[in-house]
Amino acid sequence: MSDEIDDDDDPNVPSMTRGERVRAAARTLRTPRTASWVAEETETTTKTARKYLDQLVEDNVLQKIERGGQTLYCVDQLMATYHEVATLQREHDREELADTLESIQARIAEWEAEYGVESPSELLASIADVNDPDEADARREIASEWEHLADRLPVVKAALKQYDWATDRDAIPV
Structure with a gap:
């Protein structure tokens, strides 16, 4: 063995x-x-x-x-990000990436407007002003999702921006 x-x-x-x-x-x-x-x-x-x-x-x-x-x-975060961008480009077409980008931006804008804050950390800080435990939990959950989407935003932008360049190089020669 x-x-x-x-x-x-x-x-x-x-x-x-x-x-x-x-x-x-x-x-x-x-x-x-x-x-x-x-x-x-x-x-x-x-x-x-x-x-x-x-x-x-x-x-x-x-x-x-x-x-x-x-x-x-x-x-190696740089290599991991390159890999993630390439995966997005291979698994989604340009319109899907554009829709995803638009959806992320709209969601973040909704939270900024709804809570009058500009970042997930500001939303977490606003919990101090809330007396309802359910509302505090909801803000924690939204702040977590917001952080995730904020991290995804530049990756999706990069995938969309370099879509043509990457798909040209990813093509298998005949």
């Missing part, structure tokens, strides 16, 4: 190799973490974690940074 496959008591649950566990965990690193942290999370050795993390750095999935004498790894 390969030392790469882990034994699992439940035969119905497919086991993941150490490399698969490290790669899966690494793709969620929003905060820079050490190889030893990843190793602990994935039940591998630090040496094994570092091996797969360094491969992901070479593949432009992760960034490797030195901070305070430690080597840290985190998702």
Whole structure:
């Protein structure tokens, strides 16, 4: 039996190799973490974690940074964003992207007008002025959705702006 496959008591649950566990965990690193942290999370050795993390750095999935004498790894946000833009361009046509952009902008404008605020953080701060717990919960939920849409907005804009350029380059030559 390969030392790469882990034994699992439940035969119905497919086991993941150490490399698969490290790669899966690494793709969620929003905060820079050490190889030893990843190793602990994935039940591998630090040496094994570092091996797969360094491969992901070479593949432009992760960034490797030195901070305070430690080597840290985190998702390469630029590459992740490029990938997300390309995925949007491949899965949606120009009109769908334009509709999505318009919908996001309209939704944010509605919240700005309805609550008289300009940002999700201002909406959260307005909870201090609300006595109704249901209204406070609704504002928290809207602020969370607003933050998500605000993050999506530049990605959708980039996908739409570069749509022709990207689709020309994505075409498979005949």
